[in-house]
Each structure stands twice: as C-alpha cells, then as structure tokens.
Amino acid sequence: MRRSRGIWSFFIPNQSNNYRARFLHLPVLSAFIFFFLLAQTAISLFALSKPAVLGYSSQIAPEEIVELTNLEREEQGLSPLSLNMFLNEAAQRKAADMFAFDYWAHKSPSNREPWDFFEEVGYDYIYAGENLARDFSTSEAVVAAWMMSPSHKDNIINGQYQEIGVAVVNGTLRGVETTLVVQLFGTPVNPLSVVKEETLVVSSVSKKEAPKSLSPLLITKRVAIFILGVLLGALLVDKIVVERKKVARLCGDNLAHISFLAAVLATILLARSGVIV
Amino acid sequence: MKKKSKRSTIVDYLILGVVLATGVILFLFLPPIKYKKEVGILVMAAFYVFWSIWFHSKRGDLEIKIVLEYIVVAVLGMVLLLALI
Numbered sequence: 577m578r579r580s581r582g583i584w585s586f587f588i589p590n591q592s593n594n595y596r597a598r599f600l601h602l603p604v605l606s607a608f609i610f611f612f613l614l615a616q617t618a619i620s621l622f623a624l625s626k627p628a629v630l631g632y633s634s635q636i637a638p639e640e641i642v643e644l645t646n647l648e649r650e651e652q653g654l655s656p657l658s659l660n661m662f663l664n665e666a667a668q669r670k671a672a673d674m675f676a677f678d679y680w681a682h683k684s685p686s687n688r689e690p691w692d693f694f695e696e697v698g699y700d701y702i703y704a705g706e707n708l709a710r711d712f713s714t715s716e717a718v719v720a721a722w723m724m725s726p727s728h729k730d731n732i733i734n735g736q737y738q739e740i741g742v743a744v745v746n747g748t749l750r751g752v753e754t755t756l757v758v759q760l761f762g763t764p765v766n767p768l769s770v771v772k773e774e775t776l777v778v779s780s781v782s783k784k785e786a787p788k789s790l791s792p793l794l795i796t797k798r799v800a801i802f803i804l805g806v807l808l809g810a811l812l813v814d815k816i817v818v819e820r821k822k823v824a825r826l827c828g829d830n831l832a833h834i835s836f837l838a839a840v841l842a843t844i845l846l847a848r849s850g851v852i853v
Numbered sequence: 854m855k856k857k858s859k860r861s862t863i864v865d866y867l868i869l870g871v872v873l874a875t876g877v878i879l880f881l882f883l884p885p886i887k888y889k890k891e892v893g894i895l896v897m898a899a900f901y902v903f904w905s906i907w908f909h910s911k912r913g914d915l916e917i918k919i920v921l922e923y924i925v926v927a928v929l930g931m932v933l934l935l936a937l938i
Contacts, residue, residue: 600922602918602921602922602925605922605925605926605929606925608929609925609928609929609932612929612932612933612936613932616936793937796936796937797937800933800936800937803929803933804933807929826914826916826918826919827918827919827922828905828919828922828923828926829905829908829909831866832866832869832901832904832905832908832923833926835866835869835870835873836869836873836901836926836927836930837926837930839873839874839876839877839897839930840930840933840934842877843877843880843881843934843938844933844934844937844938846877846881847880847881847937847938
C-alpha cells in the first residue's frame with residue numbers, strides 16, 4: 577500500500593512530496609538528463625562494438641526502396657522493376673558526386689547531368705529517370721514522399737522503365753550530416769544482354785545479405801519521447817491536482833514547462849521528415 | 854507575491870507560445886545551414902530561461918530555486934534535441 581502511494585507521488589502532488597509531483601523535483605529532473613546522457617553513451621558504444629546490430633544514421637535500405645517502389649507499380653498494374661548493378665553503381669557515383677562537390681540537385685555545379693552517370697558506368701538506355709531524397713529516416717517515408725510529388729510519382733509508375741538502381745549513402749552535405757537516397761530508373765537499349773543476367777545474380781545476392789538492423793537514432797528517439805511523455809504527464813496531473821486543491825507553492829510554472837517540452841516534442845517528432853528533388 | 858491580472862498572464866503565455874512555435878517552424882522549414890540546429894536550440898533554451906525570469910519577476914516570486922528549475926528543464930530540452938536533430 578505504501579509502495580503504491582510512493583509511485584503515485586511521482587505524478588500526484590500531496591503532503592509527502594511537498595505538493596509537487598516528484599518527477600518535477602530538481603534532483604529528479606537532473607537525473608533525467610543524466611539518465612538520457614548515460615543511455616546515449618551506452619547506445620553509441622554498443623553501436624561501435626556491434627555495427628551489425630545497430631545501423632548508423634537511418635533505417636533506409638536500398639532493397640526496401642526497390643521493394644516499395646515495385647509495390648507502388650503493382651498497384652498500378654505495372655510490371656516490377658529489376659535491380660541492375662550498373663544502375664546501382666551509377667546511383668552510388670551520383671551520391672558520391674553530390675557529397676564531393678557539396679550540392680543537392682539533379683544537375684551538378686559543373687553541369688553534370690544524371691545521365692552522365694549512366695554513361696560513365698556503361699549503361700546504354702532508351703529511357704532514364706532520377707529521384708533524389710535526403711534526411712529521411714525510413715524507406716517508407718522516402719517512397720511516400722516521392723509518391724506525393726507528381727513528378728517523382730511519374731518516375732515510379734512509369735511503364736516505360738524496366739530496371740532500377742538505388743544508393744543510400746551517409747555523409748556531410750553543406751556542413752550537415754545527412755543520408756542521401758538516389759533512385760535511378762532505366763530501360764536498356766538491349767534488355768536481353770548478358771550484362772542483365774549478371775546484374776540479376778548480383779542483385780539477388782545483395783538482397784540476401786542485407787541485415788535488418790536497429791537504428792541508434794530510433795532508440796534514442798524512443799527514449800527521448802518516453803522522457804518527454806512522462807514529464808508532460810506529470811506536469812499535467814500536477815497542474816490539475818494543485819488547481820483543484822488550490823495549493824500555494826513556490827515553483828516553476830507548469831503551463832510554461834508544458835509549452836516548452838511540447839515544443840521540444842513537436843520538433844523531435846516532425847524534424848528530419850526529409851527533402852526530395 | 855504580487856497579484857497579476859488575468860489578461861497580463863495570458864499575454865505572457867502568448868508571447869512564450871508564439872516564440873516557441875515560431876522557433877519550431879523556423880527550425881523545421883529553414884533549409885539546412887551549418888550550425889542552424891545548434892544555434893536554434895541554444896536560442897530557444899536561452900529565451901525560455903529569460904522569459905521565466907521576466908515572468909516570475911513580474912509575478913513577484915522570482916527565486917533562485919525557480920530559475921534553477923527552468924535552467925534544468927531548458928538543458929533537458931537542449932540535450933534531447935541536440936542528440937536527435
């Protein structure tokens with residue numbers, strides 16, 4: 577009985593907690609900061625020691641982008657695109673070029689077009705297209721954003737394309753750490769060439785190798801949302817109870833804390849929603 | 854403790870709400886610029902602490918314990934945002 581009252585005193589102001597929810601006491605608030613920093617250090621150390629378990633930066637996998645793109649095509653009654661290693665390589669080179677020359681566009685500052693990368697890897701095409709995305713944290717979010725943009729959607733559900741290549745590369749663009757997603761579409765001049773058979777073998781191998789990993793960013797995000805949820809709940813309950821009991825006390829203003837923490841929560845939930853071109 | 858008019862308190866909260874909302878919107882929709890996130894987070898946290906000092910001094914209950922509470926909440930918000938954004 578005493579223990580349950582002790583737990584509730586973390587949320588409900590009463591005589592035992594000096595009429596202030598215990599979660600809102602200065603030492604407990606400071607402990608939240610300490611706990612979060614400790615959790616983050618542990619996650620970072622674990623990610624460094626077990627890179628296969630925790631993936632860096634985002635949860636975007638090229639295979640998922642291809643799978644989701646093909647799902648969208650199937651819904652339109654179109655045939656799925658097959659993964660092509662040359663298009664994958666061209667996408668990798670495009671991403672590397674954007675990081676190297678610090679730009680975010682279809683055309684590079686030195687006027688290099690997306691098609692230059694197709695030619696560079698020896699992919700002769702009849703039709704070709706490119707979709708770009710950055711700062712997304714999941715493959716679903718990337719494809720959903722493309723599907724909401726008419727020009728990107730046109731590429732995804734274009735019946736003339738037969739093959740696809742995707743690169744997901746982490747790096748620093750204009751001083752900001754980011755994840756770039758480059759999606760290339762193509763229809764080869766000679767679809768029955770030996771090259772295509774080779775690519776299909778390579779693609780299936782790379783698909784099997786793709787590990788399903790947890791993102792440290794996602795774990796940190798969940799811990800942060802949990803902390804904010806607990807504090808917002810404690811602030812709300814504390815405010816309601818104190819207003820009902822009409823207790824006078826000397827402490828910070830709950831409504832102000834709620835506003836500030838809600839702004840922090842909104843920023844965490846809405847940020848990194850990504851950009852497409 | 855001074856008695857503040859209800860209208861004055863609403864204006865104080867409105868100022869806080871508008872500045873925080875503007876901060877969030879600018880943060881989310883400005884193009885990625887170097888140190889944008891660090892500066893933005895620092896400005897938002899600093900504004901929150903200064904607002905609290907102004908608010909409680911107007912209310913007549915400004916105490917070091919209260920300022921410390923706001924500083925700890927502001928630091929918590931900063932730490933969470935810097936880790937994630």
